[in-house]
Structure formats: C-alpha cells, structure tokens
Amino acid sequence: MSVIVSPARTACSASPRTRNEGTGDSCPVPLLCLFAGAVLWLGVALALGLMDSVKFHNPEFLAAGPYLSYGRVHAAQNAALLHGFGVPAALGLGLWLLCRLGRAALAAPLAVLLGVVFWNFALAAGVAAILCGGGAGYEGFELPAWCAPVLLAAYILLGLCAFVTFDRRQEDKLYPSQWFVIGSLFWFPWIFSTADLLLLVAPARGVLQALIAWWYAHNLSQVFLGLAGLASSFYFIPKLLGRPLHSRYLAALAFWTLALFGSCGGVPNGAPLPAWIVSLSVVGTVLTVVPLLAVATNFYFTVRRDLEALDADPVLRFTYVGLVFWLIAGAQQIVGTLPNVSAITDFTWFGAAHGELFHNGFFALTVFGALYYILPRLLGLDQAAWCPKLLTAHFLLAFVGVLIAYISLLAAGVGQGILLADARNSFPDVMRRTMMPLRVSTLGESFVLLGTILFLLNFARILLAAGRRCRAERKERA
Amino acid sequence: MNSGPLLFLGLFVTMACSWLGFVLGPQLQLGGLTQTNTVVMGDALSQTYPVPEPGDAHQGAEVYRANGCACCHTEMVRPRSLGSDIAHSWGARRSLAEDYLFDQPVMLGSQRVGPDLANVGLRSDTNGILVRLYNPRRIIRRSLMPPYRFLFETRKIGFFPSPDALVLPAPDAPPLGYEVIPRPQARALAAYLMSLRQTGYLFEAPPPPARPLKTNAVPTNAVPAVKAPAAK
Numbered sequence: 240m241s242v243i244v245s246p247a248r249t250a251c252s253a254s255p256r257t258r259n260e261g262t263g264d265s266c267p268v269p270l271l272c273l274f275a276g277a278v279l280w281l282g283v284a285l286a287l288g289l290m291d292s293v294k295f296h297n298p299e300f301l302a303a304g305p306y307l308s309y310g311r312v313h314a315a316q317n318a319a320l321l322h323g324f325g326v327p328a329a330l331g332l333g334l335w336l337l338c339r340l341g342r343a344a345l346a347a348p349l350a351v352l353l354g355v356v357f358w359n360f361a362l363a364a365g366v367a368a369i370l371c372g373g374g375a376g377y378e379g380f381e382l383p384a385w386c387a388p389v390l391l392a393a394y395i396l397l398g399l400c401a402f403v404t405f406d407r408r409q410e411d412k413l414y415p416s417q418w419f420v421i422g423s424l425f426w427f428p429w430i431f432s433t434a435d436l437l438l439l440v441a442p443a444r445g446v447l448q449a450l451i452a453w454w455y456a457h458n459l460s461q462v463f464l465g466l467a468g469l470a471s472s473f474y475f476i477p478k479l480l481g482r483p484l485h486s487r488y489l490a491a492l493a494f495w496t497l498a499l500f501g502s503c504g505g506v507p508n509g510a511p512l513p514a515w516i517v518s519l520s521v522v523g524t525v526l527t528v529v530p531l532l533a534v535a536t537n538f539y540f541t542v543r544r545d546l547e548a549l550d551a552d553p554v555l556r557f558t559y560v561g562l563v564f565w566l567i568a569g570a571q572q573i574v575g576t577l578p579n580v581s582a583i584t585d586f587t588w589f590g591a592a593h594g595e596l597f598h599n600g601f602f603a604l605t606v607f608g609a610l611y612y613i614l615p616r617l618l619g620l621d622q623a624a625w626c627p628k629l630l631t632a633h634f635l636l637a638f639v640g641v642l643i644a645y646i647s648l649l650a651a652g653v654g655q656g657i658l659l660a661d662a663r664n665s666f667p668d669v670m671r672r673t674m675m676p677l678r679v680s681t682l683g684e685s686f687v688l689l690g691t692i693l694f695l696l697n698f699a700r701i702l703l704a705a706g707r708r709c710r711a712e713r714k715e716r717a
Numbered sequence: 718m719n720s721g722p723l724l725f726l727g728l729f730v731t732m733a734c735s736w737l738g739f740v741l742g743p744q745l746q747l748g749g750l751t752q753t754n755t756v757v758m759g760d761a762l763s764q765t766y767p768v769p770e771p772g773d774a775h776q777g778a779e780v781y782r783a784n785g786c787a788c789c790h791t792e793m794v795r796p797r798s799l800g801s802d803i804a805h806s807w808g809a810r811r812s813l814a815e816d817y818l819f820d821q822p823v824m825l826g827s828q829r830v831g832p833d834l835a836n837v838g839l840r841s842d843t844n845g846i847l848v849r850l851y852n853p854r855r856i857i858r859r860s861l862m863p864p865y866r867f868l869f870e871t872r873k874i875g876f877f878p879s880p881d882a883l884v885l886p887a888p889d890a891p892p893l894g895y896e897v898i899p900r901p902q903a904r905a906l907a908a909y910l911m912s913l914r915q916t917g918y919l920f921e922a923p924p925p926p927a928r929p930l931k932t933n934a935v936p937t938n939a940v941p942a943v944k945a946p947a948a949k
C-alpha cells in the first residue's frame with residue numbers, strides 16, 4: 240500500500256548539483272521574472288497599505304489630491320496584493336513544482352515570459368487607472384474593464400504552459416502537491432472569467448453583482464491561493480525534513496474537501512439575498528473544518544518527531560509558520576461565520592484581521608519559504624548564497640509584524656463589534672475607541688514591509704553573485 | 718489519484734457545484750427581478766418600488782465608485798436578529814434584493830469604518846453632506862474620515878456671490894472676498910447620497926407592528942370564533 244509517500248522518494252531527490260536535469264531550473268529566466276514581479280508587487284501593496292494605515296493617525300495625510308485618497312489607495316492595494324503578488328506567485332510556485340515533481344522541463348519558456356510581461360504591464364496600467372479613479376468598484380475585483388481581459392489572456396497563456404508541462408511529466412505517480420497545484424491553476428480562469436463576464440462585460444442584475452464579487456474574492460483567497468500555498472507546504476515540509484508525508488489519503492481528503500467546501504462562502508450573514516444562499520455560504524464555511532483538521536493531523540504526524548529540526552532550518556521556518564497561520568485563519572473564519580458571532584464581528588476590523596493573517600501571514604510566508612529554496616537553484620547557486628543575517632531578520636520582521644498587525648486588528652474588530660452591539664454607544668464614539676489598536680497595527684505593517692525590502696536586497700545580492708559567476712565562467716572558457 | 722484526466726474531471730465537478738450554487742442558481746432566481754409594489758400601510762397607497770434614481774444621482778454613484786467610498790461604508794442594513802443595525806437607526810427594515818435593482822455598480826461594501834449609508838438620504842440634507850465632505854471633523858469630533866476638499870473650489874467672489882457657495886461654519890470659512898463652490902462631482906455625489914433611501918416596506922420585510930404584540934393577542938388572520946350556522 241502506498242500510504243507513505245515522500246517528495247524525496249517520488250521525484251525530487253535532486254541535489255543542488257544535479258539541478259539541471261529535467262526541472263524548470265534549466266530555463267530560469269521566465270520563472271525568475273515571474274517571482275521578481277510578484278515580490279515587487281507585494282512591496283507595492285505593502286507600501287500602499289502602510290500609506291492607508293498612516294491616514295488613521297492623521298486623516299489629512301495625503302488627502303489634498305484625489306490620487307492618493309484613502310479609498311483609491313485601498314483599492315489599488317487590494318489589486319496589487321491579490322493580482323500582482325498572489326496570482327503570479329501561485330503560478331510561479333505551480334510551474335516550478337510541476338517541473339520538479341514531474342521531472343519535466345518547463346514547456347514553452349518564451350510563452351511563459353510573454354505571459355509574465357503582459358500580466359505585469361496590464362496590471363501596472365490597471366493599478367494606475369484605479370488611482371486615477373477608474374476602478375470597477377467591486378472589492379477584490381477592482382480591475383478596470385479593459386484590464387481584466389488582458390490579464391485573462393496572459394493567464395491562459397501561462398496556464399497552457401503549465402498544462403503542457405504537467406502533461407510531459409516523466410513520473411506516473413502524482414504527489415499531493417501536484418493535485419493542489421492543478422486544482423489552483425484550474426480554479427482561477429473559471430472564477431476570473433465569471434467575474435469579468437458578469438461584473439464588467441454584461442453586468443448581472445442588481446444585488447447579484449455583489450454576490451458574484453463576494454464569491455470571486457472568497458474563491459480567489461480560500462481556494463486559489465489556499466491550494467497553491469498548501470502545495471508548497473506539502474512539498475517543502477516533508478522534503479526539507481527528509482521525512483515521508485504521513486498519509487496520502489488524508490492529503491486527498493483535505494484537497495477535495497477544501498475544493499468543495501472552501502469554494503462555498505464569502506457571503507455575510509444578513510446580506511440582502513434569499514436566505515438559502517446565505518445558508519449555503521455558512522454551511523460551506525463551517526465544513527472547511529474538515530480540510531483544516533485533515534491538514535493539521537497530516538502535518539502533525541509528519542513532523543512530530545522532528546520538532547527541533549523544524550525550527551533549525553531557516554527556510555523551513557517560513558513554511559511551517561505560514562501553515563500554522565493558515566490553520567488559525569481558517570479557524571477564525573469558521574468562528575466568524577456563525578450567525579451569533581457574525582452579528583457582532585461582521586463589517587468590523589475582524590475581517591481585515593483575517594485578510595492580514597491569510598495573505599501576509601499564510602500566503603506570503605509560504606511563498607517566501609519556497610523562494611528561499613527555489614531562487615538560488617534557478618540561478619545555479621546553492622543555499623549558502625543567501626546572506627543569513629538578512630534572512631533571519633526578514634523572518635523575524637515578517638513574523639512579528641504579522642502577529643502585531645493581526646492581534647491589534649483582531650482586538651479592534653472584536654472591541655468595535657461588542658461596543659456596537661449596544662445601540663446606546665454612538666458609532667463615532669466606538670470608532671474613536673478602536674483607534675489605539677488600529678495605530679498599533681501600523682507598526683506591524685511597517686515591519687512586514689521592512690522584511691520584504693530586506694528580502695529584495697538579499698535577492699539583489701544573489702542576482703549579483705550569479706552575474707559574477709557567469710562572467711567568471713565565460714572568462715574561463717575564453 | 719494518479720490519473721490526470723480523473724483529477725481534471727473531479728475538479729470540474731467540484732467547481733461546478735460552487736458555480737451552480739453561487740452564480741447560476743441565484744441568477745435563475747433573481748436575474749429576472751423587477752419592480753414590485755410596497756405593502757399597504759395605514760392610509761398610504763401601495764407604490765411601485767424601487768424607482769430609478771435621477772441622472773445626477775447616477776453620476777454621483779460614479780464618483781462614489783471612483784473614490785472607493787465603499788471600502789469604509791456599507792450600504793446594507795442587516796435584520797434585527799443579525800446585528801444592531803436597526804437599533805443604530807441605520808434603517809427601519811432590513812435591506813432586500815429589490816433595493817439594489819437599478820444600482821450599477823452595486824457597492825454593498827464589507828467594512829464599517831464609517832456608518833452604514835443605506836438610508837443616509839433620510840437623515841441628511843445636501844448642505845450637511847457637502848460640509849461633511851469638505852471637513853468631516855467640523856461635524857464629528859475627531860472623525861476618521863479624510864476630507865475631500867479636492868471636490869471643491871475656493872475662488873474669488875465675482876460680481877454676485879454664487880448661490881451654490883457652501884455655507885461653512887467660522888473656522889473653515891474662506892477668507893473675505895472668497896467663496897467655496899462644490900465642483901460638479903461633489904454635487905453629484907451629494908445627490909447620490911441623498912438618493913440612498915430604502916423606504917418601501919415589501920412583502921419580505923413588512924412594517925413592524927405598531928405596538929408590541931401581546932402574547933395572547935389574536936393574530937389578524939385567525940378565523941373569527943363564530944359558530945357556523947347549524948345545518949337545517
């Protein structure tokens with residue numbers, strides 16, 4: 240029985256030295272561009288988020304002109320985080336894992352490069368348009384009407400390359416990470432085209448627009464980013480520990496239940512919709528307890544004898560802390576959807592706290608963990624190329640920053656909700672009382688931004704090192 | 718699970734479930750939603766609801782969208798059992814699908830940094846909204862709302878003072894000989910906000926009882942306790 244499978248055994252016992260054999264590392268430029276673009280967009284999103292956070296200390300901050308007013312910056316930040324960082328990072332992880340686990344070379348690298356270029360330029364134009372007042376007005380889907388089809392075309396190009404890479408795999412047996420990657424890559428074009436069609440091209444009638452926007456934003460985070468991040472956790476945690484994954488069946492259970500239940504949700508209780516839609520959303524969200532427990536059990540039994548090793552490896556720390564954040568975010572979402580709780584927590588900072596933990600905690604940390612492993616191998620270097628001090632500082636800043644921001648936003652949200660539940664408290668009074676935790680969250684957000692800047696410095700450092708090595712090799716040959 | 722085609726088939730079916738439940742099903746039920754009639758209340762006659770908003774309010778919705786107002790303000794009132802919205806006087810009844818029939822785009826929002834605006838047109842006046850946009854802290858002490866002064870123009874008073882000039886309290890008043898004029902966007906935005914009112918009581922959200930029902934009150938639709946005439 241093949242219950243015990245490890246990525247080390249199935250496909251990737253490749254040591255850094257044998258890197259060029261049948262992996263995406265043989266043609267590194269498209270993937271490097273994809274990752275570099277994603278991390279730069281994360282920097283942009285964090286900087287915009289910090290700008291908005293500072294406005295809570297002084298509403299007059301950058302309020303003189305329309306371009307950097309709060310609402311526009313907020314929309315631009317969302318677009319940069321979800322479509323600038325999230326989608327390309329998930330695609331990059333997916334492409335790399337499909338190459339690695341299938342022992343296949345990246346299909347059509349030039350097409351990938353073309354897709355990356357189109358995606359990033361279209362998105363840059365879109366974000367600029369949002370700051371100029373051209374946003375679509377749907378939260379999570381702020382892109383202007385002319386921008387979304389270009390992004391879809393670029394994604395389809397990249398997705399086809401991923402599909403061909405998957406089809407050319409040398410390994411017959413699929414490792415769980417491959418299911419997760421295929422699932423996430425399959426999800427995006429469906430939800431994105433639905434949202435584009437029914438929100439921008441031929442808008443649905445009335446309140447259906449709000450429903451589709453909620454459904455899109457929920458699926459984009461929970462399913463698309465969730466599956467992509469978990470693919471990375473399922474690959475790197477067993478691999479770097481050198482232990483087999485505990486159970487393939489539990490992984491399959493987590494995969495299918497996350498796809499089925501995770502995709503049903505995102506509608507707030509009390510929304511102006513027929514009750515069955517809201518109930519479906521609540522039931523789906525509550526049932527995500529199944530994948531949550533399946534993933535937690537699976538990883539607990541995988542790592543329980545190696546808890547010290549887990550903490551010793553600087554790269555692994557990003558991945559497993561990211562996974563723990565995923566579990567906490569999932570639990571928070573389940574609790575927050577229960578009608579009695581949502582009556583208090585809906586429409587407060589509680590939701591923002593969840594977004595912070597999910598995107599900057601789970602997804603960004605998981606991606607960074609993977610990038611610390613992938614990038615040197617793409618450049619033909621080994622792990623030692625990273626500056627260890629910058630790496631440690633990045634981890635501490637990201638970890639502490641996300642924790643500070645999350646806890647303070649959560650406190651602000653719960654406080655706001657409890658105070659508002661008593662109608663004798665006037666709304667402006669309540670908001671003034673949530674100011675203190677909100678201002679503390681600015682500190683956390685600046686830590687996260689600083690950490691990302693340190694990562695970019697470290698990345699520049701290994702790019703230079705690779706350049707030096709390349710020149711030395713050329714000289715030797717001459 | 719080692720077969721690629723089976724994996725894709727499974728994903729297709731799973732995805733289709735979510736799509737049927739959250740896109741196609743609601744579209745079949747609500748896609749053909751039309752205007753309806755309000756519930757008759759007291760002497761008032763039943764009215765057609767909702768009525769399309771006037772043109773300037775429609776332009777104002779574009780200003781609301783462009784400036785991302787919906788990231789701090791919701792436009793929906795939850796039912797009494799699911800939150801304190803009605804107790805905060807943000808609306809007399811819960812919001813319904815019909816309320817958004819003519820909105821494009823529909824901006825319900827997801828967070829309340831500012832109050833809910835579903836019925837802001839019922840509790841404000843145009844000048845109050847404009848003053849609030851110009852300097853929110855003049856109305857609410859230490860308000861978190863940023864000022865939207867770029868929607869206004871301070872200019873020298875011409876031959877006659879403009880009738881549109883904003884009436885501002887002393888600290889914000891422009892220097893002598895100048896006046897603050899709301900730009901067209903500001904006026905459109907104010908018209909949009911004034912058009913936000915979810916007034917009609919509909920079948921799904923009937924008017925609340927005039928006084929609390931007593932526990933032993935007879936329901937209005939109960940069969941009167943009159944003996945049927947005995948059969949001859």
